[in-house]
Amino acid sequence: MKNSILTLLAVSTMLACKKSETTTVNQPMDSTAVAPSVDSPAVTADSTTVTGTTNTKVSLSDQDKKFADGAAQGGLMEVMMGKLAATNASDKNVKNLGEMMVKDHSKANEELKSWASTVGYTLPTSLDAEKQKKYDELKSKKGAEFDRMYSDLMVSDHKEDIAEFKKEAADGQEASLKSFASKTLPTLDHHLMEAQKTKSGIK
Structure with missing residues (x-):
């Protein structure tokens, strides 16, 4: 009889152990089931980061690109x-005009390059065919003919x-590029005035 009781106790103990093992085994499965919801925020965080990165890149309008180029x-x-x-140049005023253009436009060019670097935009580094043709024509002139041209x-x-x-x-979308255009206008107005004065003074 004692043996029977001991056997029953042993079986009960084994069943109890098995039950706790089953519970233990089930817990990781439960935590695994919860895992996707833990991973979900991570995925959301990643997509937010990607979106954030995209938003930091300045989106330029066609007008902005055309103007910058x-x-x-x-x-x-x-x-x-x-x-x-x-x-x-043979005329002193033409020489002075040229020197002013080099100085002022070099400064403006550097400001434009700085802007392009900030927004990640690649500016052209050479003349297009039309401007190259103008430059080549001018280069072939000498003396008063050069001054006039x-x-x-x-x-x-x-x-x-x-x-x-x-x-x-007026119409640009990118704020800092619009600011550059507005800030440079007075210099261009001055250049036009000086160029007209120089042109009228050439004999």
Whole structure:
């Protein structure tokens, strides 16, 4: 009888152990079941990070891109032609005009490059076919012929520049680029005035 009781106790103890083992085994399964909800926030966090990264990249409108490209090439041409004028012009006022263009447009070009670096935009680093043709034509001129062509180009180009910078200041989407356009306009107005004065003074 005692043996029977002991056997029953032993069986009960074994069953109890098995039950606790089953519970123990089930717990990891429960925690695994909970795991997807733990992982879900992580996925959300990742997607938020990706979205955040995308949002930090400045989205430029077609107007902004067109203006930035035109301003970069125009500024480059002004510097290149200004250097030609500083060495090839026969008229002192034309030389001075060229030197002013090199100085002011080099500064504006650096500001534009700094902006492009900040927003991650790649500016053109060479002239387009039309501007290259103008530069090559000017380079082939000498003396008074050079003076006349250079001053003519500075008047016509600055009229175009002023129109483009005004358009960007009014219609541009990117705030810092609009600010650059607005800030540069007075310099361009001054350049146009000096170019017209120089042109009228050439004999």
